Amino acid sequence: MPTPLDFERMLRESSLRVTSPRMAVLSAVHEHPHADTESIIGAVRGSIGAVSHQAVYDVLKALTNAGLVRRIQPQGSVARYETRVGDNHHHVVCRSCEAIADVDCAIGHAPCLTASNDRGFTIEEAEVVYWGLCPDCSGADGS
Amino acid sequence: MPTPLDFERMLRESSLRVTSPRMAVLSAVHEHPHADTESIIGAVRGSIGAVSHQAVYDVLKALTNAGLVRRIQPQGSVARYETRVGDNHHHVVCRSCEAIADVDCAIGHAPCLTASNDRGFTIEEAEVVYWGLCPDCSGADGS
DNA sequence: CGCTTTTCTTGAACAAGTCAAATGATGTGA
DNA sequence: TCACATCATTTGACTTGTTCAAGAAAAGCG
Structure with missing residues (x-):
């Protein structure tokens, strides 16, 4: 299990600013692999309080672009995210x-x-x- | 290229009533493989006149359930339909x-x-x- | 031909996701 | 350490693709 410092390093290495929503989202996706956006929003709100859904969407997009998370979306399902990137699973x-x-x-x-x-x-x-x-x-x- | 009679037979064999929207949708999906719903609605309206978008959605669902068409939906794309069914392509x-x-x-x-x-x-x-x-x-x- | 069942129309509703403007926080360089 | 430029977040409305519901119309069967 990565520590907050790991998350911080991952963000910095991707030239992303370190903010609490980003840390919380990264952590939530790590803890709940294949979670949908709504679950992630819930987890993030549980850990750092009020966050707009927009912020989470934005963070997820930023993390996806940076390659820190991967977006998957099987047919009939909403978008889901996971942190296993790099390996081709x-x-x-x-x-x-x-x-x-x-x-x-x-x-x-x-x-x-x-x-x-x-x-x-x-x-x-x-x-x-x-x-x-x-x-x-x-x-x-x-x- | 199947004839209208083929479409009619396909519908009857699936215990579906033969209506002009269904014939037109089946024909449109045959002619435009991988077309999205909006294109199909356009093609159907071009061939038999005014049809509600709802009818097309409904027909597509009925045809999908009957196995006459297949619904595909790659990530980031809207629903698309094709008539190649049965083979595992x-x-x-x-x-x-x-x-x-x-x-x-x-x-x-x-x-x-x-x-x-x-x-x-x-x-x-x-x-x-x-x-x-x-x-x-x-x-x-x-x- | 008339009846029952299925299908189509109409119009509204829904959920996921996006856009845009203003506010707020972050990192950086003096 | 502080101020500033930049990037991130909030807020709220909006778009898009799809579905729900109720009544009108058509198909098929006897």
Whole structure:
């Protein structure tokens, strides 16, 4: 678990000013991987008090641009954020309860897959989303 | 290119009533693969006159549930629809102009990929989105 | 042809996210 | 240490894509 000093260093290294909303957002995304914006707003407000939703949106955008967090958004879901960046991992999403878990990429670097026919496109990255049922829903529903 | 009779048969086989908005939507999605809802509404209005946007949303939902069309929605894009269903193909999206092209799946049936560690999830399908630059943007931008 | 059910229209409502202007805090250089 | 320029945050309205609800219209069936 990174310390506040780690967060501060991460911000400074990205030429971002160190403010309490940013520290709180960074911390919240670390603690709640794959959380949606509303949850993050809630967590941030719980830790440092009143913050406008706009500030959180803005901070998340700034952190995303800086590469400190990654934005993911499976179909039918609102935007979610995670701090695992740099490694090329993927996600498995539960069709029943919307739970999201990380799945490591076998290759490790992007693009981890090569298209059979790239139609002339220059492919930079392959994003993989596995759809299925999480252990809980699988047991309750798939019986 | 399917004929109106084909569309009619497809609707009947799915126990859907045959109406002009449905025929027009099905035809529009066939003619404009990966079109967003607004484009589809425009195409439908061009072919059969005034239709409420609500009807198109409703028809698209009905067709999606029936499995006649597939809804795709890459990050940062609005909902798009295509009629290639049944085969397990993927998409390549241009980061610059949002163009979408089909990419055939090497395996052909879902799930075409196996996760390295499924975290206990029951995986039914792997959805792959390739991100890159289309030939046009690649030439104009990548010089 | 008439009835039942599904579908379309109309109009409003909703949620997520964005824009813009003014206020406030941060870091920097003297 | 202080002042200043710059960047961040607040506030509040707004846009966009999509959905809800109720009544009118059409499709299919006997």
